Amino acid sequence: MLDGYFMVSTETFKNIIWNLILITSGSIIFAFGAKAVLVHHSFIMGGLFGTALLISYQTSCLSPGMLYLLMNIPVMIMGYLFVSRRFFLYSLYAVGVVTLASECIHYDLQVQQQLYAAIVGGIICGAGSGIILRSVGSGGGLDIVAVILNQKFNLGIGKFYFFYNALLFSFTLTLYEIDLVVASLILTFISTTAMEYVLTLFNQRKVVYILSDYGRAIADIIINELKQGVTIINAQGAYSGKDKKMLMTVTNNLQIKRLEERVFTLDPNALFIVENSFNVIGSGLGKRKIY
Numbered sequence: 001m002l003d004g005y006f007m008v009s010t011e012t013f014k015n016i017i018w019n020l021i022l023i024t025s026g027s028i029i030f031a032f033g034a035k036a037v038l039v040h041h042s043f044i045m046g047g048l049f050g051t052a053l054l055i056s057y058q059t060s061c062l063s064p065g066m067l068y069l070l071m072n073i074p075v076m077i078m079g080y081l082f083v084s085r086r087f088f089l090y091s092l093y094a095v096g097v098v099t100l101a102s103e104c105i106h107y108d109l110q111v112q113q114q115l116y117a118a119i120v121g122g123i124i125c126g127a128g129s130g131i132i133l134r135s136v137g138s139g140g141g142l143d144i145v146a147v148i149l150n151q152k153f154n155l156g157i158g159k160f161y162f163f164y165n166a167l168l169f170s171f172t173l174t175l176y177e178i179d180l181v182v183a184s185l186i187l188t189f190i191s192t193t194a195m196e197y198v199l200t201l202f203n204q205r206k207v208v209y210i211l212s213d214y215g216r217a218i219a220d221i222i223i224n225e226l227k228q229g230v231t232i233i234n235a236q237g238a239y240s241g242k243d244k245k246m247l248m249t250v251t252n253n254l255q256i257k258r259l260e261e262r263v264f265t266l267d268p269n270a271l272f273i274v275e276n277s278f279n280v281i282g283s284g285l286g287k288r289k290i291y
Helices: 002-036 047-059 064-082 085-104 114-133 142-153 157-172 178-200 215-224 256-266
Strands: 205-211 231-236 243-251 271-277
Touching (some): 002 085, 047 064, 047 157, 064 085, 064 142, 114 178, 142 157, 157 178, 205 215, 215 231, 215 256, 243 256
Antiparallel strands (some): 205 243
8 A cells, every 4th residue: 555655646746747847848938938029029919918018018017027927816816716726836836937037038039020020939939838738737817717717618718819819909909000910910820829739749649540341450450560449330331331340540640651551551442531639538548637
């Protein structure tokens, strides 16, 4: 029993360290993009940090990092009450690192062209956000509100971000020139794309369906040679009325060509269907994220 206790404790400790590494590195990268690019062009990005940037530009009373910290106080309380204590602690740590890094980083990447700056800033900030969200916490701000609304009311996270950012940029139009607003929209779009890419970078899977008269033999190849699971599904040809066996397996980008070669070497007339999937959970393929 004691050995089992220490095994669990060690695994938990490793998970905590890994999550802290993700949050720390992601928060620093995000803050670097904001301070090294965004503030030098007066860009407004989406989300609560974008709101903090806008207020800071207009009032100059506090830095974006400090404003972001203050604005997160009620949001953090909501995260503690409606999500979980663990999610709250990780998110609080992320906000603290973003704030501290924002206050400490004083660097200019010296990207002069507005469009180039929007692209570079979007990539850096998006990558940082994606790394944070690979943990079981968040970067604070709208991430927490979006998770709560999704869990409580099944409101899509993407929809919530869209409506909030639509209001934010509509208000920004009354304060800034159209060129800056358009550049900020480009920045936000690139940031979101980069974030999604980082989130799916190691999660992408290929769902493969195979129709062949050699279904059993192909299944044996998948199990014994490729060391993967496979499911045999009963199917029927609509035209011929013949009973068929359809195979379904989940693989990755590295194995897909090997599988394709094995299948068509055995049966040149096989039907090989591939679909992309970014959220395969269970059977050793991926773990369900619990906040």
